Amino acid sequence: MQHKWLNNWITVILVLCGGLLVLGVAHNARLYQQPIVKVTRVLTHKTVRQQDEFQNQDKTTTQHLNAVLLNTAARGEHVSLTNTYSISGATDQPYHVGSQLFISRPIKGQQPTIKGAKRDVVIAFLLWLTISMLLVFMRKAGSLALLSVALNAVLFFVAINIDLSLKNGNVFVIFSAIAVVFAALTLWLVLGWTRQMGITLIATLSGTILAIVISLIVFSVTHERGMHYEGLQYVTVLPRPLFLAETLIGSLGAVMDESTDIVATLFELKRERPDVSAGQLFQSGRNVGRSIMGPLVNVLFLIFVADTFPMTLLYLKNGNNWGYTYMMNMSLGIIQSLISGLGIVLAIPVASYVASRLMKGREQA
Amino acid sequence: MTTFSVLVLLLFIAMLSVGGKQGAIAFVSLGINFALLFLSIVLVQFHLPPLPVTFVTGIIILAVTIFFGNEDDGSTTTAFYAAVIAMILLLLIIVPVEHWAQVGGFGDEDSEDLEGMSTLIGISFLKVEICTVVLSTLGAIAEAAMAISSGLSEIQEQQPTITGRRLYDDGINVGKQIIGTTLNTLFFGFFGGFLALFIWFVGLHYSLSQVFNDKVFGAELIMVLLSFIGVLLTVPITAAVAGWRWQKRAS
Structure with missing residues (x-):
């Protein structure tokens, strides 16, 4: 009880200090x-x-x-x-x-x-509002989520610096390597250093890699017909690897989310019924995945495509037809959604299979 | 065949073979959501007011995402009510924040893309920005509402005598379990798209003060934070709606 009371006070003090910081930013002109x-x-x-x-x-x-x-x-x-x-x-x-x-x-x-x-005041205010809501509504879970997002943001920044310091570095190769670190760090924070975390990590990475490899095969078979890299925004490096890196990072969170759910459910099932067969586990994993894949694919789709709204509108208002406007603004976002959709769907059998086999292995050992 | 059509075909086959009928329906929902998104842009282009357009298409997108491919009636209805309330509350936060931040439209980094274009189109890009933020957050709101309400309907089945108040607490607990992974889904989803922009900032040696006052950066970061807030609002709202509907049914 004492402990909980103390935690409440810490939260209140943190929220108030944050508010003071926002006020400080509003008067920081002299910096x-x-x-x-x-x-x-x-x-x-x-x-x-x-x-x-x-x-x-x-x-x-x-x-x-x-x-x-x-x-x-x-x-x-x-x-x-x-x-x-x-x-x-x-x-x-x-x-x-x-x-x-x-x-x-x-x-x-x-x-x-x-x-x-x-604009720094409004950004500071919104950061404060988000963090306060996380801490007040979600308590410990909120602070862990915050920690994981903050660490990933730092890692993201470090990765970009590494990428730019390597003169001939390929963005895609570098961010593929970083993606492994992202996934490991995030899952470690959510699940701790457990066997469950290991299985989830393997499932996440295999699902993502599978989707990217399939897309690369499709790219080479179709000779990337209909891909308009000139539609990418803010390009300062080679557009093709940049596009792949964006897709990879973009889908990573969703695939992790899904693998976490599937593997956690299967572990729970195994705990309740230790005699469950690998085949049954695989089937249950598919059932869990089936109900979450639709919403998850839609989450990424809306993020990738809604962002193109202003530029699409401007194109239409400048006398461009629908086809050209779509091609220049939305087509790449759609391709991104499709690739990450593949990752999300393929992670279901992969996660179910990996979990059902590896959990079985522990029992035999 | 174009890359697009092969990928569409592959995604459809994958969703069908992994998800069966439910997978096929989820695939269709993706198509409908695209049509709705494009429709709202076209309607705004014809000078219909952006906010009401977004409000209506937003509600339809939520309905499509939640009701398509989910059979359980009780939990989907709860999720839909909760998602709509969360969207309205989020709008009440978004409108003043965007008016304060003034990050609609385009920044210095867009000047190359704007070359040769007329930007005096008579439609407020501030309002368009509000629409963009709402639309890009809807998927995450729907997903969180679904996760919580389906978790709670499981609890209702196992403990039919549970009170509405307890159900609310359980809903918050389910929310605590999903918040970490949900925020990460959003973080990576958005940051994938910002990769190019951030490489631009680091490559051109923007100072920290330049970045935090940059219009494009402000727009993107505000979008991420508002989507986090949207999901955070969804948790207690879904728990409350589930508790309220359960209480109403019991009495």
Whole structure:
């Protein structure tokens, strides 16, 4: 009882400290080198109708802003700025009293230009909200989930650094190796260093590898017809290995999720009925997998494809037909969903088989 | 044959042979969800308001994902109610957060893709961003709601005298068991897509302050965090709906 009470207090204190940190981020302008201002007055100047060559109607509005510098040597001085925003707001936005923004260094006799909004506060706030909800609703399970996500994020960052430091490194090869570490670390945190964890890890990796190998065979048989790598975004390295690496990492979590469920159920079954045969275990594994695969494939599909919404809309509004728009924006996400779907489905028999055989082996030994 | 059609065929064969009829239905649900997603983009293109469009297609996507390929009536109905409530609550969080963050549309990193395009299309990209976040989270909400409600219907079968209050507590416990793996599914699902962006940041030596104020990074990170929040909301809501429906049936 005492223990639980203490835990509650630790949670409350952590949540409060986090809140203070968010407040700190809202007033951290002096940590920045670039000049930051806070808007003190907004004058809406004029609104102009716009029409482009595709008959899209929009309006642009000009704002005159008065703002006060929050950092640099000129801290406290006032500047005036001009901002233009549109209804669509694809690359612009309106500013309000209290908005904090980055500007160019003020030069005498010249109006500084706006470089963009300061967004770290909202990110800090949302991080705080998510972590607080995890700790308050989920307690120990929440802190473990948080730890695993945080460690994976760090690992992700390290992996990218390793990848870029190897001059001729292949992104796909490097991230395949990293994927093994990702899976091992995550499953270790969820299950501990147990036989169950080992079996789940083998099942996850075999399912994923199987899906990737099958896709590579399909790629070579079909000569990648209909694959438009030019649709990939933010490409600074070779697109094909990048696409494969993205697919691999993207499906890893879902395959782990599913393998964990299947293997855990089979272990439970074995505990309750030690005389259960390997064949029966395999069948039960399939039954568990059958009901979770549909939702899981949909989870990844929605993540991969919904993300293309803004660019797809822009293509359609720029007079492109549905076919070209689909090809340039959505087709790669769909292929990704299909490959990871294969991984999710194939992991079911693999996990069931591996678990049924390896658990049997322990009994005989 | 194109790579796409061979992969579609292979996925269908795999789902059919592993999942039987249930697998085939799950495959169909994937197709319907794609059609719904494309339909909502086309409707927004024709200047229908993005938020109501997303709200309606969102509810249909949840229904398709939850009801297709699951036979148990009681637990799927609970999951559907819970998922819809979770979506509405999430919307109430998403709308103010996105208005505050202003990360709709495109950032500096997109300028190459935007070359030669007109961005003055008269549809608010902020609202489009809200739709994107909601739609990409629906799968995870549906999955979590299903996992909890089917776990609880198992408990109802084994202990028919359980109270609604106890059922709620059990629901939270099931939630604690799935939260770790579910968040990892989301983390990897989203981070797979961010790989290119992060290689860009590291390769071009962005400073930490540049990254945390970058529009594209902000949009992506906010999307991940909101999806985490969506799943976190789903747990107590599903437990409460299951407890409430159980209590109502008992009395």
